Amino acid sequence: MEFNRIIAVLLVIDVSLWAAIFASTMRKSPPATDLKSRLDLVLEELRSLKNESEDLGVKVRKYYELGGYGPLRKESFKKYEFSRRELHRLVDELRHIGRTAGSAMNNEITLIINSLLNRLDIYETYRTRETNLLSRKIQRRLELLQNPRNCTSARKLVCHVNKTCGFACQIHHVVYCLITAYATGRTLILQSENWSYNPDGWETTFLPISETCRDYDDGEVAEGWDAVGNISNNHAKVLKLPVIDVLQNPPNFLPTTIPLDLAETLELLQDEPLIWWVGQFVKYILQPQPKIRQILDGARNKAKFDNKTRTVGIHIRRTDKIGQEAVFYPLDMYMKPAREYFSSLGQIEGKRVFLATDDPRVVKEACQKYKSPEWEIHADLKVAESAAISKRLNGSLIGIFQDLDLLSDCEFIICTLSSQVCRLAYELMQAKRSDASGRIISLDSEYYFGGGSHLVRRAAYANDPVGSVIELEFEVGDEILEFKRLDEHIAFGVNKRTGKFETLHLQRVAYQFECIFDAKSNAVNGFDLRGPRDLPVTVGGKYGLFVMSHINSNVFLTLNPTPLMVLTSEARVTLP
Ligand SMILES: Nc1nc2c(ncn2[C@@H]2O[C@H](COP(=O)(O)OP(=O)(O)OP(=O)(O)O)[C@@H](O)[C@H]2O)c(=O)[nH]1
């Protein structure tokens, strides 16, 4: 047998083995009530998973060394991806259990995790290549859209960058404009005179959104949306968009929708396809002018970023945000997951952190408290000073762009996703890496796209907490509102039916859920969009962790962190 064929067969066997073990785990697992018995259960399963897969791992590695990748059949890649993601989720969960268990148990867990993660990721090159190809395809589509052959006759969409908010919020405003342009087949005309972050306009810092089509005829402008978010004048040649926040009923092509023609590939390659998709728009929009590129490269050199050094990025949003839109978290709360991340890598000294913040006091505190040789803190005090509220609109643009660029280059980010700066950094990271999913810990909310169609969680499995466990109680079909994560393991939610507000302990209860996601929608100007609609999925629950996939594709649809309940979107299709 050829080597590559053997590899493919082994992978399928390997994957089936994992799948069988996971399936048996799910069947066997009673709802364990305390940490110790849950831990014993996980360890028992993992020991057998480890033993049985180790032989196969050795063989796969051997054949790989001898024979290369071989023809990578889509089916085996799908199965492989399914297992790989599941394994990573399981490992995350184990790490959490390990932290709360005794040190002997924690050591054993670390050994098992390391041995599992040492397995060869045989498809990494393939995944990276395919992700890059898909990204190039999307960038090319945007280039074509933005540079029509005949600008005079092209249909256009007009937006001004000046939304009355901060830089990251303004960039998300431009993302909303460009997605709308894409979905309606219009060329985006981005206006930027008297831009709050630079009165000289967009192009002093960034490459133009269009090279060849940057103007429109004033006489032809019509207002884009009516009051409830329908496109009211789509016959008009030039449409002007209001900000997303005024739309009572946002059009269905806004996030969290992904285009149908790319959906299958996207879901196969990305664990968080929605964020990666948004990342592609951010990538197109935020292209620096050559002189700015030089500044960014200089900052990268100064912070000693290169391929060999592992850096955790921490973003700490303070000043105007605290008490108004977000809770204050002390520096130590950001450093704790950083420490845990490094210890999971087995790194004791030289823990490299890139710190970005709008508060210089945080930089000083970090440098005083987290010292060499254990820590290596990189932060630019001048950049943090330039972000002060009094100076923010006067010369802080390069600083925030530089911070975003460096954060997105890190291999892991710790921040608060309630901040648009943090969300933008994560989107950029997704655009830069082929494997960014899950490389973030947020101390507060989950990822969301402000103003887009929102996700509602609905319980598909009753949760009836027993004994001393205080948890939110719900029945099948209950909608859970105000879902907020307290940390990466605990969330709060309101049961709409009972009005009760309580914590949900992600580790303690295994919920089941189903997902509703679109299978088909109308083609708009050649770009078929995918929005929410019924599509059954398979669901798995292990130790409070969840995976879900299309019934026939074994591809995940979930956003991290793993949701507890049904995800539905209430947005209606309002395409012209
Ligand atoms: N240099 C620098 N500036 C920052 C940093 N964090 C925040 N800022 C500044 O603060 C502004 C906050 O921008 P917004 O877009 O309002 O983001 P946010 O306030 O975090 O999030 P929302 O209020 O939800 O929009 C940024 O645009 C920057 O100007 C940082 O880490 N570095």
Ligand SMILES: [Mg+2]
């Ligand atoms: Mg803000």
